[in-house]
Amino acid sequence: MKKILREPLLHFLLLGAAIFAAYSLVSKRNSDEPGKIVVTQGQVAAIAEGFTRTWQRPPTREELEGLIRDRVQEEVYCREAMALGLDRDDTIIRRRLRQKLEFLTDDVAALAEPTDEELSAYLKARADTFRVQRQFTFSHVYLNPERRGQNLSRDIRQLLAQLQQAGEKADVAELGDSFLLEHKFQSLPASEIVKVFGEKFAAKLGELSPGQWQGPVESGYGVHLVLVSERTEGRVPALTEVRDAVRREWANARRLESNEKFYQELLKRYVVTIERPKPAEEQKKLAEAK
């Protein structure tokens, strides 16, 4: 595990090192002394580890030398660039720095392990989020309005009568028009029904009483006659069924809270002044310009 976690530290340390080095570089420059770059044993080990993690084998001597040369070059460029202030007023660098600081709270939030009581309370407060969806086991027969034309309503009536007589035994594969998707669905959750047939159909399905052929039910494809053979109502699950999901959502909520709290704490360190031109002044300026 240690190995896995090594490599990125280097980046962080380098960044820190570069900041301090930039200051010392500036002062060293004054005394005409060269800056010092020391690639420590630990850093060499980390470089080698990064290679090993990528290629699943240690680097050869030449490879390691190449990587170290590259790291020295990066260090030199980093120091010189920072001494010149190239890191300032750079949107990419500024946003990246902000992000890295935010990751700290993300981490912090991710690390607290909730108790079952906390999770139960969270589940109770947001029951709708974790609801087990209503599920339908149903068969359908499709009628293509374009193909049926003016006979559509007559065909619906006839087919429905036929289906009602046959009940559960109706041979759905042979009735109505051919359909590219399935004719029977087993325990399909409402959200999947929306994906396959669209919202209108899914909503209508919920209104049908199970056990008999009904319709017409419209979908984005056309018209369907439907037999809902089983409907399992939605319910709020027990924590044991959805613990992972509740934990995930709880952690996310905690993360957002922590980020906000962190920012508010940091903000307290600053007095913020925004120099906005007053609307009246603006208008006056505009008028003058004209």
Next chain:
Amino acid sequence: MKQTFLTSLALAVAGFALPAFAQDHATTDIGTLDKETAAKAFPSKPPYSPYAGRNFPTRPFFGDTHTHTGFSFDAGAFGCRLNPRDAYRFARGEQITASGGQSVKLSRPLDFLVVSDHSDQMGFFPDLLAGKPYVLAEPKGRQWFDMMQAGKGGEAAFDIITTFSQGKFPKAISSLPGTPAYRSAWQETIKAADDANTPGTFTAFIGYEWTSNDKGNNLHRNIIFRDDGRKAGLVEPYTTQPPLGSPNPRDLWKWMAMCEEKTGAQILAIAHNGNLSNGRMFPIIESFTAKKIDKEYADNRVRWEPLYEITQIKGDGETHPFLSPNDEFANFERWDKGNLDLTEMKKNEMLEAEYVRAAFRNGLVLEAELGVNPYKFGVVGSTDAHTGLAAIEEDNFFGKTSSSEPTAERASHPFVKAEKATIMGWEQTASGYAAVWATENTREAIFDAMKRRETYATTGPRMVVRFFGGFDFEAADANNRMPAKIGYAKGVPMGGDLSAAPSGKSPTFLVAALKDPMGANLDRIQVVKGWVGKDGKTQERIYDVAVSGGRKIETDGRCKVDVGNTVDVPNATWANTIGTGEMITVWKDPQFDPSLRAFYYVRVIEIPTPRWTAYDAKYFKITLPKEVPMTTTERAYTSPIWYTPAK
């Protein structure tokens, strides 16, 4: 690849009559499967129940193989504030707040998502609050840990920063590399995917983008893992920066081979945006060596890259009017000014190595020379959104970057502005999604379907497209009550192979399309054929095989009557009074020569609908410049079925 072939074969034969499979023998890692063996394994008499033993894919799963989040440095730089967890949350259908502050939700959930952040490595703060003994032994560490446990994460973070900036950070829990525990962005990405993955409902793949951008020319590839973090977590993503990484795809393939061998993971790569590669995506002459590509290149490319991303926000990659002058649908969402950063302008001679149809054609020639077709790939669409939001529906388009989330200005402002050219905001394409014919919504099933190329691309709408090829389809099969069943029984699905045509027989195809249940009607289904003639030159031809509204397909295989247009641009609406919801037909190649290599793929065209720019104009009450297109014709492209002559 071999195993994959067996999988598709098994799929094709399982549960019903012995199929007229194109190839009689399939040699796999576990022996040779021939007709006789297969017949024994699977009863030839179909079961009484038509549903029993049905384990071929019955519905396509829709997803995006290419979403970036704030973890990608460029996405972050453009203001993306969302992370991989947010991206999965959004794709699952939850409403979230976009980086720019607007609420956003998909019209319906996606079935799968790959968060493919760039493979540059980003460090995290130490894992110093994990409650490890050495952390707890340090009073400060203990204090932070307790604050954390008490739910005071924000305060703890603040205190850590303060302590650090004052140089009072405890030495015992920081200092040398290797002591404190740091996590990389990769580990975090893996965790987010593993957490979001819900077999049966939503598949969250682990992946990353290898962003090779040699001299500004786009050679990007997305790497996708079949496995979970236990295997993916063993490696660090391959990068493009020498000496550790490389911008050359050959080195990526070496890394992929190593990764599979050493970790036991299964991975694949999907390249994209050949249109911004300036002639380097589908090379005949390799840009890195200036030599003609060889067998090794071809072997590796076809092994590691079973799919290509044909359409996305940075333009469509099917074909180009210069390459396909007789294709009236070719001029679609073109991004052909230059390479990715517009440092080099486009020349016509580059196009052939940039677009999919031309690559399919050249692949046939290369196969004749090398014995392997390097460009035998299937297709998917994806977004390449850098917003964490796979939101490319025309009426719900959240742009390429967080700075192009909906505003009154986004369409009329430059998207890329360089010295030599400018790409305007309105040129962004609200596209696309990947459709995969998998047996179930799991990492394993979707990945395996990708490997066997049983996929198609859409520019956004979730239409259902079936495409089967064989030698025995008859017109009556189009009236069969279960098209998929007869399709798998008598042929191979999209992405498959036909070879050695029986004497006197031509390839026949069962082709079907069903509109998006929440979208527009369909105009027509086309088969695009490409082949290499006896003279060694490649050709292409488009056949309209099914058209809506009773229009006529003439003897030359084309329907010359336009479907019409119901788009009301000011109101950004259309009517499904033209076109049709469903089309199915059997088509036979009228000009087949069994001695010539060929490929066939399907293109489904929707009726015209409002483009995202029309929705913008209506919502923001703005007038866009005249050159901005306000309507679009959405479409789907399938993976091809290839025909190879007998040796």
